[in-house]
Amino acid sequence: MKLQRTDILVLGGGAAGIAAASAAADTGLDVTLVEKNGYAGGKATAAEVGTICGLYRFSFDSADYIVKGFARDFAEELRIRSGTTPLSNASGLHYLPYHIDVFKQYSYELLNTKGVRVFFHSHVTAVTVKEKQVNAVFIHTQDEGEIEIRPRIVIDCTGESTVARLADLTVIRSEHYQAAAQVFTLQGIKETHEGKLGLILMKELRMAIQQGKLDHYFDRVYVVQGSLHDGTVSLKIGIPVPVTYCPGNLDALRASAFDFIYRLTTYLKENVAAFKEVTIEHIAPEVGIRVGQRTHGRYVLTEEDVLGCKKFPDAIADCGWPIEEWEQDRRVHMRYFEPEEFYQVPARCLRANGIDNLYMGGRNISATDGAIASARVIGICLQTGYAAGRLAAAQLQGISADSIIEEIQLGAVYSS
Ligand SMILES: Cc1cc2nc3c(=O)[nH]c(=O)nc-3n(C[C@H](O)[C@H](O)[C@H](O)COP(=O)(O)OP(=O)(O)OC[C@H]3O[C@@H](n4cnc5c(N)ncnc54)[C@H](O)[C@@H]3O)c2cc1C
Known part of the structure; x- marks a missing residue:
């Protein structure tokens, strides 16, 4: 089996993994990233979520960045390349629509220009831990078969705490x-106003449910904000099968999503004027699974921290997004803190308990169910991923974590 050594191994090339690898590579260390898909972006591209939340202050004023440094630069570049502007809702939330292919392309460019060694189409198969250290990570690659990677530090950004699960932490x-949820795109829409289209959908589907023409869960259909262009629109449906992570669950979710999409499209085409000529343009490659297992860290961020807008001396992320819960039997449920307020994520949420060389970024940081329902949005994943990359590099270079945390708080982006 081929043996590969690296300073920092980033697992997962979603928003958090891209940020972590970029941050670590900027310091001149050797960085390797492993991603099971053939492209970067994770849920942002594979599940086609379509908007970035958590970038701006929670405020009734216009969209004003709450994120600094890398996350802000990344969002600005994406905004310019996508040709989009932030959208706002009546609750004081702001979010940035982006183009899926632009996200893929820009992420790829970043990893490439920073010299990150990337294994696409590759996944982690096993992990060994010795004396409080992740000692080796085994991956299966499409081109080179099995590879054993010996990293000095690992950053788990897989969204599912792959290292902790495989190493029994x-x-x-x-x-x-x-x-x-499953995102898909329809073409041939006759309505040009996105807000009006959303209202038509809601009214028509509720009526069809009341009349017994559609099942009760058909009210869980949402327009992906900012997606209506030239007669095409992306819709997001809530899949009526629970997420269990048991064997076969992903297939069941996918089958249910396809059935939902087919029945919904047929109903709309036959019954609703704005949809009379629609056809399915495409279905996002991945089912959108929102939350996975989190690694137990040196601090567990709680729902009380989020709603109480707790601040921490070792803060590495400022977060202006509420708790957003999508449950099986109802539409989305939001729990807010006060407008203009925000909470912070401490650096301790990015470090595994009892393991010296394991960091986490993105939606598998150390947080309770309630807290991750806020901290999983892309704007926050970019911040935690970036901080994990900087802190991991600092550990190897003998730089104090406190000085790096101070730089992150000031919004400084590393430049060598
Ligand atoms: C339906 C849906 C709608 C959403 N809407 C929004 C929204 O509008 N705005 C917003 O900001 N957020 C939204 N979110 C949340 C957000 O998209 C995600 O929480 C965020 O993108 C997570 O980023 P991440 O990098 O932590 O994880 P991910 O994006 O999940 O990235 C993890 C990466 O790791 C890879 N991976 C996993 N396991 C392995 C393995 N064993 N080996 C190798 N690679 C592996 C995956 O392929 C993936 O690329 C939504 C999520 C969903 C599901």
Whole structure:
């Protein structure tokens, strides 16, 4: 088996993994990233979520960045390349629509220009831990078969705490996971106003449910904001099958999503004027699973921290997004803190308990169910991923974590 050594191994090339690898590579260290898909972006591209939340202040004023440094630069570049502007809702939330292919392309460019060694189409198969250190990570690659990677530090950005699960470390499991969703795109829409299209959908589907023409869960259909262009629109459906992570669950979710999409499209085409000529343009490659297991860290961010807008001396992320819960039997449920307020994520949420060389970024940081329902949005994943990359590099270079945390708080982006 081929043996590969690296300073920092980033697992997962979603928003958090891209940020972590970029941050670590900027310091001149040797960085390797492993991603099971053939492209970067994770849920942002594979599940086609379509908007970035958590970038701006929670405020009734216009969209004003709350994120600094890398996350802000990344969002600005994406905004310019996508040709989009932030959207706002009546609750004071702001979010940035982006183009899926632009996200893929820009992420790829970043990894490439920073010299990150990337294994696409590759996944982690096993992990060994010795004396409080992740000692080796085994991956299966499409081109080179099995590879053993010996990293000095690992950053788990897989969204599912892959290292902790494979190494039998403590994980934070949910009793029930948030509902999964599937995004798909229709073409041939006759309505040109996105807000009006959303209202038509809601009214027509509720009526069809009342009349017994559609099942009760058909009210869980949402327009992906900012997606209506030239007669095409992306819709997000809440899949009526619980997320369990048991064998076969992903297939069941996918089958249910396809059935939902087919029945919904047929109903709309036959019954609703704005949809009379629609056809399915495409279906996002991945089912949108929102929450996975989190690695138990040196601090567990709680729902009380989020709603109480707790601040920490070792803060590495400022977060202006509420708790957003998608449950199986109802539409989305939001729990807010005060407008203009924000909470912070401490650096301790990015470090595994009892393991010296394991960091986490993105939606598998150390947080309770309630807290991750806020901290999983892309704007926050970019911040935690970036901080994990900087802190991991600092550990190897003998630089104090406190000085790096101070730089992150000031919004400084590393430049060598
Ligand atoms: C339906 C849906 C709608 C959403 N809407 C929004 C929204 O509008 N705005 C917003 O900001 N957020 C939204 N979110 C949340 C957000 O998209 C995600 O929480 C965020 O993108 C997670 O980023 P991440 O990098 O932590 O994880 P991910 O994006 O999940 O990235 C993890 C990466 O790791 C890879 N991976 C996993 N396991 C392995 C393995 N064993 N080996 C190798 N690679 C592996 C995966 O392929 C993936 O690329 C939504 C999520 C869903 C599901």
